[in-house]
Amino acid sequence: MARRNDHSPxxxxxLTLTxxxxxxxxxxxxxxxLRQAAKLVGYSAGTLINLFGSYSYLLLALNGHTMDEMSGDLSAAMDQASTAKDKLRAMAEQYLAFAQLHPHRWRLVFEHRLAEGETLPDWQQQRIDRLLALVExxxxxxxxxxxxxxIQLKIRTVWACVHGIVHLTLEDKLFATPAISGKALIDDLLTRYLPA
Known part of the structure; x- marks a missing residue:
């Protein structure tokens, strides 16, 4: 593919993330x-490597973009509730809704692994911390x-349980007859786990 200079970095x-x-x-x-991404964007694979550092970091940047969107959606859902319990329930249900609406992007956030020797950049750790801060x-x-x-144990327990429910719901691995929705499981979890 020929070099292009139509866009600033x-x-x-x-453009690449979009x-x-x-x-x-x-x-x-x-x-x-990487080659398919470059073709979709209309630039060479080398240009994308120069821009992101590696294909792995391109995917990590995409995950950052997804996490920003998810954080915004979760915050907006929390803002619609008044009590701490209702905020947590709204956030958990929005997390499920986001994953159901964007399953491939949601999975990539959790399935992508950096290559050995690559370190998680601060900007990505800050996004993870921001999501956990919403639960906190x-x-x-x-x-x-x-x-x-x-409190850190409780935050991660709730996060792990909600995440597990979302994952099993997306994979259709709840194996319940009659069927049980992820939303019902989240409601049951929070009703039983949180203080009265």
Whole structure:
């Protein structure tokens, strides 16, 4: 593919993320390659490597883009609720809804692994911390006397359970007869786990 200089690096980065995001709305990440991404964007694979550093970091940047969108959706859902429990429930249900609406993008966030020797950039760790901070915001009022260690355990327990429910719902692996929705499982989890 011939070299192009139609876009600034910032524009090309945005174009790449938008284009690959659109691809993942229809097809799984396993169906994408660096060459295919480059072809979709209309630039050479080398240009994308120069821009992102590697194909792995391109996918990581895409995951950052997805996490930003997810964080915005979760925050908006929380803003519609008044109590800490209702905020947590709204956030968990929106997390499920996001995964159901964008399953390929959601899976990529959790399935992508950096190559050995590659380190998670600070900008991605900040996104992870931001998502966990949303859970913490809901849970701190429910456990006002909990130590830092206790609250961190509770945050990750709720996060792991909700994430597991979402994953099993997407994979259709709940194996319940009659069928049970992910939303019903989230409601049951939070009703039983959270203090009255």
């Amino acid at each position: 910032e524009q090309l980065r945005a 284009t690959v995001t659109a691809f993942l709305e229809q097809q799984p990440a396993a169906d994408l390659s 915001e809901c849970m701190l009022p429910l456990y006002p006397d909990a130590s830092t260690t206790e």
